[in-house]
Amino acid sequence: MNISTDPAIWTQAICILAVYTYLYKDNPIWRLAETVYLALATTYWFVFYFFTYIQPAIVDKAIGEGEWHYFLAVILGLMIFFRYIPSVAWLARYPMSFWVGYGTGYILSFEPAVWLTQITSTFLALNSIQNILIFIGVLSTLTYFFFTLAKENPVVGGVAEVGKWYIMIALGSAFGNTVLYRWNLFVARANTLLFDWLGVGQA
Amino acid sequence: MRKEGPMIVTVLSSLVVLFSNYFFLGQQWGLTDRLDYWFNISYGIALALGFVNLTIIHWKYVQRRREGWVYSVILLLVMYGYLLLGIVEQHTGPTFSWIYDNMMTVLGAAVFSLLAFLISSAAYRAFRIRTKEATILLVCAIFILLARAPIGDAIWSRWSYWGNEWFMGVLNTAGYRGILLGAYVGAFAVALRILLGLERAHLGGTGTQ
Numbered sequence: 549m550n551i552s553t554d555p556a557i558w559t560q561a562i563c564i565l566a567v568y569t570y571l572y573k574d575n576p577i578w579r580l581a582e583t584v585y586l587a588l589a590t591t592y593w594f595v596f597y598f599f600t601y602i603q604p605a606i607v608d609k610a611i612g613e614g615e616w617h618y619f620l621a622v623i624l625g626l627m628i629f630f631r632y633i634p635s636v637a638w639l640a641r642y643p644m645s646f647w648v649g650y651g652t653g654y655i656l657s658f659e660p661a662v663w664l665t666q667i668t669s670t671f672l673a674l675n676s677i678q679n680i681l682i683f684i685g686v687l688s689t690l691t692y693f694f695f696t697l698a699k700e701n702p703v704v705g706g707v708a709e710v711g712k713w714y715i716m717i718a719l720g721s722a723f724g725n726t727v728l729y730r731w732n733l734f735v736a737r738a739n740t741l742l743f744d745w746l747g748v749g750q751a
Numbered sequence: 752m753r754k755e756g757p758m759i760v761t762v763l764s765s766l767v768v769l770f771s772n773y774f775f776l777g778q779q780w781g782l783t784d785r786l787d788y789w790f791n792i793s794y795g796i797a798l799a800l801g802f803v804n805l806t807i808i809h810w811k812y813v814q815r816r817r818e819g820w821v822y823s824v825i826l827l828l829v830m831y832g833y834l835l836l837g838i839v840e841q842h843t844g845p846t847f848s849w850i851y852d853n854m855m856t857v858l859g860a861a862v863f864s865l866l867a868f869l870i871s872s873a874a875y876r877a878f879r880i881r882t883k884e885a886t887i888l889l890v891c892a893i894f895i896l897l898a899r900a901p902i903g904d905a906i907w908s909r910w911s912y913w914g915n916e917w918f919m920g921v922l923n924t925a926g927y928r929g930i931l932l933g934a935y936v937g938a939f940a941v942a943l944r945i946l947l948g949l950e951r952a953h954l955g956g957t958g959t960q
Binding site for chain 2: 556559560563564567568570571579580581582583584585586587588589590591592593594595596597598599600601602605609617618620621622624625626628629631638641642643644645646647648649650651652653654655656657658659660662663666667669670678681682683684685686687688689690692693711712713714715716717718719720721722723724725726727728730731733734736737740
């Protein structure tokens, strides 16, 4: 064993151990780690967005290049704070409306291309087992989600039942992948503790 | 103007995005880039709202000496200390980045990796529900887990082939495609309702007309 003397590694190890104390039970060390994480994450993203977008928009683009409309974006964003003043809280709807409209525009612009590709990838020549299984799977899954169709009908009910199996396979795969991803994260943390921090196996 | 004004903003902003993406003029005027920048600016300010909100809530906890108020003090100290550091040296500064690299990302990854243990107990509970569907779900999960980890191929050399090519590439693709197509159509319908002013949930109230 060759224990690290790097303060960065020690900080990482302390943070990891503080979080893993939760595996025993809820305790003050875990709550401290949780609190510090929340505080750092909240501040980091605000500082990141401020220096990446807000400050350059005001200093470089609005004042420097004369694109004054960016001041409107800042004012629009600041309007969200009106929610703290009950008499004019409705003004906070303006930035929310902009975000919703922006998202709506993007969905209407780009989504059809994605799902039309999915459809064309489904209706392929049924000349292989893979293509047949995908064709049956997509149609049966969609049948399962057609709530206006009477499931009492034996044909519809039977197809929907096949669709349910496909859905379970998809959700099972997603579950398996999620478990694996979490375990990967755990293995990486264990590597930090065992090899980077404690130096297990190092001369 | 309490509802009409925001509704006009919603419709106008979605029409501008549509115009900038579908029409050559919109692209030539650089509308997309500008609107993306508008979004990021206002989004960044909304993050400040979260910052202010946390401050107000935890300041109240400290004033009322609520249970666990010491953690609120720590939260406020860390938040404002880190903010001060960020103002002094920006987000690319050495100390600010050091804290991000060695504390924030590590704490985040460790918290998410805790789910490895919790999700395993959830799988055990799912297995106890002896239904056909739960069994299919769990068998698939284990199959994929072994296909994606080296142990699968160590048990049977064709495991990753069957797991990746057939389970993920065919059965999972078909199931997911069905689910996603439903979700896409649903999202598209909601987007159309918003554009036509029929969906007003973001303005408060019942949300529909």
